[in-house]
Amino acid sequence: MKIDISNLSVLFDDQIILDDISCHFPEGKFSCLVGENGSGKSTLLRTLTKDIDKFQGSITDLKSSDYSYIPQNIDDPEFLSVQEVVKLGFYQSKISDQDLNLQSHQLLKRFDIEHLESRRFSEISMGQKQRAWLAFALAQDKKVILMDEPLAAVDLQSRKNFYSILNTVSKENRTLVLVTHDLEIAMEFCEHMVHLHQGAISFEGPPKNF
Amino acid sequence: MRLFVSYIGFFFIICMFALVGLFYGPSDASLSELASGLIRSDDGPMEMIIWSIRIPRIILSLLTGCCLGLSGALIQLSSRSSIGDPNLFGIGGGASIFLAGSYAGIFVFNEHWIFLGSIISSLIISLILSRLIASKDLTPIKLAxxxxxxxxxxxSIGTAVISFGRVFPGQVLGLVAGSFTSSNWDKIVYLLIILIPVLLITFILSKRFYPIMLGDVLSKSLGVNPIRNRNIAMSLAGILSGASVYAGGLIGFVGLVAPHLCRKILGNHPSHLILGSTILGGLLTLFSDQLARLLFAPTELPVGMASTILGAPMMMYLAWRLK
Known part of the structure; x- marks a missing residue:
């Protein structure tokens, strides 16, 4: 599912956050939306998820059954283990308990965190949490995955690992959009890049052309 | 298998405490006298003690605890707070204000309306809390x-209200610290009318309450309306909590401890969390009441004091683990 944004403007209290921007995020590719703090990248994502509903212009209408969204700074879910969080990702799919256990285990195994499945979610490391959230997003089996900078407090090596995982995930005919301010790593791993500067688009295309 | 053994274990422990409640007490009667009081159908004093005092008290403390345990589980599920407890969070306090007004003679109702009034007062507080949780910036710790x-x-309001009237100190203590001394069969019927339907509704809806634990944004993306489901869960918690205060006053920490114990013993599966918290709440309250009755017999302690001795260290431990 391709995401199109044309002539989008968003205002907050008479302040222009996004100024008449047009861009797209292609299907089957890993896209990064980069820019400094306050450039409007989170606002763009929140407009796509309908968290912000006052805007001008047109955007692809995403229903909640179309996308999974991992926001910035998610609180750790109390009480739940890593496996239980991933299992909740299957909430809308009607599968048997046995399949549920099997599939959530496979997802965790794919991201090398299957040994943590019975640990409390709040006890694992930041890098492991990111991969668990990605497993949660994939469990929902939706065409679009939107992630808002889920990498803030993680060391460089874990970030690189995570980016290369995202790259393979996007190959499964998914539209994957990651919001980040980390330009260098985005350029190394993503295939489509949109760069925002003060609410306007300063670059769109393959990162090698940046 | 492990689950089955645990439930059987709960059953035996409850039976054991029930026997203690039946056969030990301040009347100094021998076992055989008590046993004959249990069976015989003449109107002797032993039969009175057994059938009008001890058995209602055992059942009522059990049912009150069931209400508290289930209410605590619902609050913890929907508020994402590990220290969720109906009486700690003022939901039971709503009913205590109403009951204080009634004890103090500020308004005079018959028993039906007093019961209903307790439930409605608690329901109001639980909906206020539910509204607070829905505001975006309230983290679980701030909420707590x-x-x-x-x-x-x-x-405090309840205590202020009660000091308007000339109320027996025992009644005041029973309300703010919990007591089952005035147990009777009517109260048991009232509690059953509330507990059974609420437990059934919770069972049916329990799966829908789980995604709320991930926070509002993520539960929306799973197709679950967090605000509506939380309102339902908190209303159920309010109704249960009002009923429990009507039956036994403010008994602290049972609603906090029961779900945590349940997770440790039975795991996190929705139906076992609901059923287990209900049973464990009953077990803990029955145990606390026996402790309150017998520890310094013939002087009785408030049952809330006994449950607090068990619950307060647990809360400190939970706070220790909070990040």
């Missing part, structure tokens, strides 16, 4: 602090 403040406030 506000809940505790609300709890203290309701108890």
């Amino acid at each position: 602090i506000m809940g505790i403040a609300l709890g203290t406030l309701t108890v």
Whole structure:
């Protein structure tokens, strides 16, 4: 599912956050939306998820059954283990308990965190949490995955690992959009890049052309 | 298998405490006298003690605890707070204000309306809390602090209201610290009317309450309306909590401890969390009441004091583990 944004403007209290921007995020590719703090990248994502509903212009209408969204700074879910969080990702799919256990285990195994499945979610490391959230997003089996900078407090090596995982995930005919301010790593791993500067688009295309 | 053994274990422990409640007490009767009081159908004093005092008290403390345990589980599920407890967060306090007004003679109702009034007062507080949780910036810890403040406030108002009237000190203590001394069969019927339907509704809806634990944004993306489901869960918690205060006053920490114990013993599966918290709440309250009755017999302690001795260290431990 391709995401199109044309002539989008968003205002907050008479302040222009996004100024008449047009861009797209292609299907089957890993896209990064980069820019400094306050450039409007989170606002763009929140407009796509309908968290912000006052805007001008047109955007692809995403229903909640179309996308999974991992926001910035998610609180750790109390009480739940890593496996239980991933299992909740299957909430809308009607599968048997046995399949549920099997599939959530496979997802965790794919991201090398299957040994943590019975640990409390709040006890694992930041890098492991990111991969668990990605497993949660994939469990929902939706065409679009939107992630808002889920990498803030993680060391460089874990970030690189995570980016290369995202790259393979996007190959499964998914539209994957990651919001980040980390330009260098985005350029190394993503295939489509949109760069925002003060609410306007300063670059769109393959990162090698940046 | 492990689950089955645990449930059987709960059953035996409850039976054991029930036997203690039946055969030990201040009347100094021998076992054989008590046993004949249990069976015989003449109107002797032993039969009175057994059938009108001890058995209702055992059943009522059990049912009250069931209400508290289930209410605690519902609050913890929907508020994402590990220290969720109906009486700590002021939900039970709502009912205590109403009951204080009734004891103090500020308004005079018959028993039906007093029961209903307790439930409605608690329901109001639980919906206020539900509204607070829905505001975006309220983290579970902030919510816990506000809940505790609300709890203290309701108890203070209740105490203020009660001091208007000339009320027996025992009645005041029974309300703010919990007591089952005035147990009777009518109260048991009232509690059953509430507990059975609420337990059934919770069972049916329990799966829908789980995604709320991930926070509002993520539960929306799973197709679950967090605000509506939380309102339902908190309303159920309010109804249960009002009923429990009507039956036994403010009994602290049972609603907090029961779900945590349940997770440790039975795991996190929705139906076992609901059923287990209900049973364990009953078990803990029955145990606390026996402790309160017998520890310094013939002087009785408030049952809330006994449950607090068990619950307060647990809360400190949970706070220790909070990040």
